[in-house]
Amino acid sequence: MSKGLFLVFAIALLWSCQPKETKWAGQAPAKRVSTLTRPIQYQLKKTFDLGNGIFLSNEFDGARLNGVALTGENEVTVLITPENTPVNASPWYAFKIWSTTSKDIDLKITYNEGVGHRYYPKLSADGKNWTKVDSTVYIADTASIANGEQPKFCSFSLSLSPDTTWVSAQELIVSKDINKWAAGLAEKEYVSMAELAKSKEGRTINYLQIGNPDSKKMLMVLSRQHPPEITGWLAMQAFIERICTDDELSEKFRNEYNIFLVPCVNPDGVDNGHWRHGAGGIDLNRDWDDFNQPETRAVNKFMKSKVADGSKFYFAVDFHSTQHDIYYTVAPELKGNMPGLVPKVLTAMGEEIPGYDPNIDPSSVDELRISSTLSIFHEFKAETVTFEVGDDTPRDFIEKKGKLTAENLMKIMLED
Incomplete structure (x- = not known):
């Protein structure tokens, strides 16, 4: 047995002896x-x-x-x-x-x-x-x-x-790769791409509009607030690509709803190889109350402009990465524009994956509104979830979860 293999085995043995929740x-x-x-x-x-x-x-x-x-x-x-x-x-x-x-x-x-x-x-x-x-x-x-x-x-x-x-540290996916992927989706007749804003360093922050642009029933999807969080981005990619599939379910959903996606909220941090922050030296996912940074301010302003005519955001999801898969939701006592939507979707997704029990962690009722999903819930009443994917979650499983989450979301939102 090589020295490296022996050490890996020893670490695994030590870890296996630890109590686990x-x-x-x-x-x-x-x-x-x-x-x-x-x-x-x-x-x-x-x-x-x-x-x-x-x-x-x-x-x-x-x-x-x-x-x-x-x-x-x-x-x-x-x-x-x-x-x-x-x-x-x-x-x-x-x-x-x-x-x-x-x-x-x-x-x-x-x-x-x-x-x-x-x-x-x-x-x-x-x-x-x-x-x-x-x-x-x-x-x-x-x-x-x-x-x-x-x-x-x-x-x-x-x-x-x-x-x-x-x-x-992870697969290298920078803003030009993300924009290329987004532009490819925008070739579909029901997808368009436009500039949302400029980042602090002047990079373009693009957004996609998917589905019925005249619908007053809206969704918001966010990704890459934190630069290294590649697994979250991969889940978002699978989620959106499922919504953009040309089948009966997706076509019906796109006719009913107007979906917005900001695939790279923090292009400065991504391209500069930052650990966490934007070019303003701030964790963008702590700036959803004060909106001191141009990136968060732009998304908030955009969403406000979309509800000005009486339209509503029914669902919002922000994709991230962390040590293990987990889903942060709002407190069940809090009711938005489609109560119970998020737990239904996550439970239905889990039921389609043998042996998988989604780890759902609701916030407290009075938790600070400084992150994207809590801020969006309280300001726009969209049902929200922070979709966290483990750093080492297998890539094929990430794709499966992303697609099944989108599939069940579409089914449940069309039923309600």
Whole structure:
């Protein structure tokens, strides 16, 4: 048994001995913070020549590489730091690495003090197709794990050549990829794409209008408020593509409802490789009360303009990623424009997946209205859910959940 495989086995054994709850408790309720603009620290974008024929680069959208050193003859250590602090620790990394001659190295990913490793590394030869690092060559900080803490670093063996290897925390999906996907959907006769606003750094924030533009019965779909949350984006993609399917159910739903999608609320954070924040140095999903940031302000203004003629938002969903799948809903005592819709949809979705029991976590009645879904519920009375997808949820399962959620939503909303 290799050293890497032995360590993985030991970690799994330690983890299996820990008491487990039947359902993950989820995150603590969000606390109010100032959302006034704060400075961010931009990366030095360059190709790093380490000597010994080894090179690394962060000169691409979505990259995150803050420091690098040759710490042994064939050991490369990288440093990953956030855009500013305080920040929710979602330490994103993405960089390219190659060498002038073929060689094997040990690559170590480290973070600033107090930050733990979150995302299991993925590799690509083209920046589009990704595979996880082989577990037999992967080593985490086992001392921290044994103490019930996140590992402070990870390392793995990597074979280099003159061909580029991409290393990333998750699949690399940046604003140009999202806009290309959206433009492809907009080729359908019942989908249109337009500019919602400009981000703080001047990037275009697009939205899609899907279905009957004259309907006064509306839905709002959001994604990528937090840059690293790729699994949430993948669920959103499957959800929307199911609504855009050319079958009887979808066609009937699109004739009845007017659906809006903002697929990338935070293009600045996405393209700058941020851990969490926008270019204003703020977690956008804490700015849905004060609306100090242009991105959240634009979505809110757009929604207000759509209800000015008496139209209603009946449903809104914001797609995110976290440690495990969970669905944050409003307190059941609170009634919106279609009471009971969200629990019905999530329960119906779960019933179609053998052995899957959706982890639904309602908010308290008086929880702060600083996040998107709680803000949208209280201002527009849309039934809302924050659809959180686990970092390591299998991609085919993400697609299945996204499609089944859309399918059951359409069925239930057409019945009511």
